[in-house]
Amino acid sequence: MGSLASPVVVKNIIEKYGFRFKKALGQNFLIDRNVVTNICKIADLKKSDLVVEIGPGIGTLTEQLAHYAGHVIAVELDKDLIGILEENLRAYANVTIIQNDILKVNLDKVVGDFRKEHDLAEGPYKVVANLPYYITTPVLMYLMENKFNISEIVVMIQKEVAERIAAQPGSKDYGALSLAVRYYTEPALVMRVPRTVFIPKPEVDSAVIKLKRLSRPPVEVKDEELLFRIIRAAFGQRRKTLLNSLRGGLGCDKEVIKKALTQVGINPERRGETLTLQEFAALSNIFSNMS
Numbered sequence: 001m002g003s004l005a006s007p008v009v010v011k012n013i014i015e016k017y018g019f020r021f022k023k024a025l026g027q028n029f030l031i032d033r034n035v036v037t038n039i040c041k042i043a044d045l046k047k048s049d050l051v052v053e054i055g056p057g058i059g060t061l062t063e064q065l066a067h068y069a070g071h072v073i074a075v076e077l078d079k080d081l082i083g084i085l086e087e088n089l090r091a092y093a094n095v096t097i098i099q100n101d102i103l104k105v106n107l108d109k110v111v112g113d114f115r116k117e118h119d120l121a122e123g124p125y126k127v128v129a130n131l132p133y134y135i136t137t138p139v140l141m142y143l144m145e146n147k148f149n150i151s152e153i154v155v156m157i158q159k160e161v162a163e164r165i166a167a168q169p170g171s172k173d174y175g176a177l178s179l180a181v182r183y184y185t186e187p188a189l190v191m192r193v194p195r196t197v198f199i200p201k202p203e204v205d206s207a208v209i210k211l212k213r214l215s216r217p218p219v220e221v222k223d224e225e226l227l228f229r230i231i232r233a234a235f236g237q238r239r240k241t242l243l244n245s246l247r248g249g250l251g252c253d254k255e256v257i258k259k260a261l262t263q264v265g266i267n268p269e270r271r272g273e274t275l276t277l278q279e280f281a282a283l284s285n286i287f288s289n290m291s
Helices: 007-017 033-042 060-068 079-088 107-117 133-145 159-166 176-184 224-236 242-250 254-263 277-290
Strands: 050-054 071-076 095-099 125-130 150-158 185-193 206-213
Touching (some): 033 150, 033 206, 050 107, 060 125, 107 125, 133 159, 133 176, 150 159, 159 176, 159 206, 176 277, 224 277, 254 277
Parallel strands (some): 050 071, 050 125
């Protein structure tokens, strides 16, 4: 099943097309068939699934996705890879390649237009990708904040970022990203991947995370923007107490912040990394009522 995900094949493709890796785009191609197969299995793909892949590279993961899913829409930024992708995947009629910046793509519209064109039923879709390290957080936040009709996201990312996403309150990795992801999804770190399965070999290891989209956030807040302002402020200076972090980050009077913290039963001497999403939500709602 598939032939692209091997060191020899990938090296031959690179030489054949004279492809030069663009460091600015964080290009690292997968060369391990077991890893790409496991990613597809983690995504629990069925022939009824439509999958959006971000940054397909030369198509090593795309090829496997095409075997497991009904259709794959692959969005690639690098124009130099489009011809290579089309050649490598010419045998797969269920792959559509789009040259674009994923941060400028309305995925619901792209998927909706494709389904209309092919007379397919509407519904949620999945995102599966080997994400470039440099763009991991912007891509995840873009997918979540735009509330696209995505049922789950399965992505391979830098191991340290995956650990931050999956971190629990009180741990050194827990932060604003952990909370943002938990607001929109149910996260799980499901597989660690060594740096040796890529060409070129990155300087750090990777991990695969699975983000199951929640039908509604686990907390009710009156103002989402305010919630995330408070979260960012709380983690802006991790060594400071919550009282001082919020005063600096929100520009509020110290007594106002102390009053809000007291109303929700949070000790002003605590630090941001000890608060749960539920506590941040309660604090946000108090601030909403005060304004």
